[in-house]
Each structure stands twice: as structure tokens, then as C-alpha cells.
Amino acid sequence: MQKLTITRPDDWHLHLRDGAALKAVLPYTVRQFARAIIMPNLKPPIRSVADAAAYRDRILAAIPEGQQFEPLMTLYLTDNTSPDDILRAKESQFIKAVKYYPAGATTNSDSGVTDIQKGDRVFEAMQQVDMPLLLHGEVTDNDVDTFDREKVFIERHLIPLKQRFPNLRVVLEHITTSDAVQYVLSANTIAATITPQHLLFNRNALFKGGLCPHFYCLPILKREEHRQALLQAAISGNPKFFLGTDSAPHTRTSKESSCGCAGCFSALHALELYAEAFESVKALDKLEAFASFYGPDFYQLPRNTERITLSKTTWRIPDEVPFMESGLVPLGAGQEMTWQMV
Ligand code: NCD
Ligand code: ZN
Numbered sequence: 001m002q003k004l005t006i007t008r009p010d011d012w013h014l015h016l017r018d019g020a021a022l023k024a025v026l027p028y029t030v031r032q033f034a035r036a037i038i039m040p041n042l043k044p045p046i047r048s049v050a051d052a053a054a055y056r057d058r059i060l061a062a063i064p065e066g067q068q069f070e071p072l073m074t075l076y077l078t079d080n081t082s083p084d085d086i087l088r089a090k091e092s093q094f095i096k097a098v099k100y101y102p103a104g105a106t107t108n109s110d111s112g113v114t115d116i117q118k119g120d121r122v123f124e125a126m127q128q129v130d131m132p133l134l135l136h137g138e139v140t141d142n143d144v145d146t147f148d149r150e151k152v153f154i155e156r157h158l159i160p161l162k163q164r165f166p167n168l169r170v171v172l173e174h175i176t177t178s179d180a181v182q183y184v185l186s187a188n189t190i191a192a193t194i195t196p197q198h199l200l201f202n203r204n205a206l207f208k209g210g211l212c213p214h215f216y217c218l219p220i221l222k223r224e225e226h227r228q229a230l231l232q233a234a235i236s237g238n239p240k241f242f243l244g245t246d247s248a249p250h251t252r253t254s255k256e257s258s259c260g261c262a263g264c265f266s267a268l269h270a271l272e273l274y275a276e277a278f279e280s281v282k283a284l285d286k287l288e289a290f291a292s293f294y295g296p297d298f299y300q301l302p303r304n305t306e307r308i309t310l311s312k313t314t315w316r317i318p319d320e321v322p323f324m325e326s327g328l329v330p331l332g333a334g335q336e337m338t339w340q341m342v
Contacts, residue, residue: 008306009291011036013244022214029269041108045076072096083125090129091306097132103118106218151179178229193244196273220263224311235283242294253326266331275339313340
């Protein structure tokens with residue numbers, strides 16, 4: 001196959017940041033995707049409808065001239081979020097989901113939820129107005145091994161949560177384990193996003209020839225058997241699994257540091273990365289539904305009608321793209337790719 005034409009996809013999990021960083025990264029996403037679910041972990045986070053409206057305006061203002069893009073906004077759940085905040089979010093129409101970060105789990109999550117049970121009144125309201133809950137599904141307990149934090153989150157928090165709120169629509173974000181795949185398959189009203197890094201790399205990438213901070217994201221890359229399980233889920237044609245890049249830009253200096261930030265930047269070449277992953281298991285024919293159909297179906301939004309084309313071309317992922325004061329290293333920098341969006 002030399003060309004692959006598919007319905008224009010959407011990114012169901014994206015970090016755009018703000019200010020100059022937003023202006024630098026947004027054009028990459030706009031080029032590939034029609035819409036994206038925008039993560040609210042700014043400093044300070046997006047906690048109210050007013051915060052989300054203002055952030056949405058800043059995103060709209062940063063879209064390059066003449067291009068189309070729809071930011072789908074989210075609210076950041078804190079210990080102080082009220083059921084009323086949820087009703088107002090629902091009424092806004094532009095807020096499509098609420099994001100749960102366990103306090104301290106990842107970049108800018110200090111205001112996250114300290115105890116998931118404290119959110120029950122809010123989850124009740126979300127269930128009632130059918131507002132999806134997006135989960136960063138990792139425990140933060142220091143006594144739980146970093147590589148087990150997703151599995152333990154599912155056992156300790158997600159299973160009980162779904163028992164308390166069986167009709168709450170949940171997206172387990174950026175899943176990384178076969179445990180997550182199994183759980184999502186077994187439960188109702190739950191879907192999952194899968195990132196390009198978790199489809200293409202296992203945890204060896206973090207240590208190949210030395211410590212490689214540009215492969216460090218959260219949840220952290222796992223063993224090969226987990227990567228295989230994710231790949232099988234992504235190509236399965238099951239609508240519970242869809243595309244969410246978790247593209248999360250950090251400057252080179254904040255990644256290459258004695259305490260480097262978590263996050264992989266993939267907005268530059270997200271579709272190409274997914275195409276490589278799907279082709280590696282001869283499943284390119286399954287890419288369109290994963291990238292362009294199952295996400296809008298879950299969010300009860302229309303599928304896009306425009307189409308985009310990838311062509312078979314060899315090119316090298318650049319070592320860096322311009323970003324703030326120290327540049328931005330794309331996922332897989334320097335590696336050869338065989339698909340390119342035209
Ligand atoms: C994200 C970021 O940098 O905002 N980092 C990451 O490793 N994925 C936060 C997140 O989604 O966990
Ligand atoms: Zn994320």
C-alpha cells in the first residue's frame with residue numbers, strides 16, 4: 001500500500017499548555033486533527049466554566065489563519081469541585097468531560113483529588129447529567145511500585161467507583177497494561193485511550209544505551225507483554241479503544257534534568273506514529289475506526305467528514321523543533337518513519 005486515505009481524526013487526550021507554548025504546539029495538532037479533548041492541568045488548573053471559557057478563547061485565538069479546529073474543553077476535578085460546577089459545565093455545551101488526577105500523580109496535579117471517595121457527590125451529578133469522567137488511573141502511594149500503579153488503581157479505586165456509579169461514563173486515559181485492557185473489556189460504560197508511545201515502545205526504551213528522558217511519561221512505559229496487549233486492543237475493532245496522544249510538551253531542559261518532567265511530545269507526527277504501530281501488525285485497515293470513529297461515538301459527537309491522506313515515504317523524525325527557550329524533542333527523535341501525512 002502506498003497511500004492511506006481516512007476520515008480526519010480527532011485527538012481524545014491532548015496537552016496544549018498556554019501562552020507562547022500553546023502558540024508553538026497548536027499548529028501541529030491543527031494540521032492533523034479536527035478536534036481534541038484539551039487537558040486542564042495548567043498552572044493554576046482549569047477549575048470553573050469561566051476558566052475553561054477563557055482558555056478556549058486563547059486556544060481559538062492561537063489557531064493559524066484560515067484553519068479549522070475545535071477544542072473540546074475539560075474541567076479539572078479538585079476536592080472543592082461541587083455538583084453545581086458539574087451542572088454549569090454541562091450547560092456550557094463546550095465542556096465535554098471532567099478530568100480526575102490523583103493529587104501528585106503527574107505534571108501539574110498538585111490540586112488533584114486527595115481521596116476519590118470525597119468526589120462521590122460530584123460523580124453522582126456527573127452520572128445524572130451524563131458528563132464523562134476522564135481518569136489518570138494511577139495510585140500515588142509510595143509503597144506501590146511505579147510499574148504497578150495502574151493495576152493497583154483499577155483494583156483499589158476504579159472497580160469500586162464503577163460499582164457505586166454503574167452508569168457513569170468513564171475513559172481510562174492512556175492505558176499501559178494488559179490489566180487495563182482486560183478491565184475495560186469486562187466493564188460497562190467505560191472506554192480507554194491509547195498513546196503512540198505505549199503502542200510503539202516498551203520500558204527498555206527508557207534505558208537503551210543510557211538514561212533516555214524523552215521516553216519518560218506517566219503512566220510509565222511497561223513490559224513488552226503489555227505493549228502487545230495494547231496493540232491487540234487498538235487493532236481489535238472494539239469501539240472501547242480509541243486514539244488519545246497524550247502529547248505533553250516540555251522544554252528540552254526540563255526533560256534533560258536531574259529531576260526531569262514526565263511527558264512525550266507527539267503532536268508533530270502523531271498519525272504517522274500510529275500508522276507505524278498498526279502497520280507493524282498488518283492492521284492498517286483498522287486505523288481509521290480507532291483514530292476517527294470510536295472517539296466521537298463515545299463522546300456522542302458527529303464523526304468528521306473531511307479526509308486526510310498518509311503516503312508511504314521515508315523520513316527522519318527531527319531531533320528538535322523550536323519551542324520556548326530550549327527546544328522540544330519529538331517522540332522517537334532521529335528515528336526513521338515510513339508514513340507521512342501529505
Ligand atoms: C502529562 C503532562 O506533562 O501534562 N505528562 C505525562 O507524562 N503524560 C500529564 C499526564 O497526562 O499525566
Ligand atoms: Zn495527559
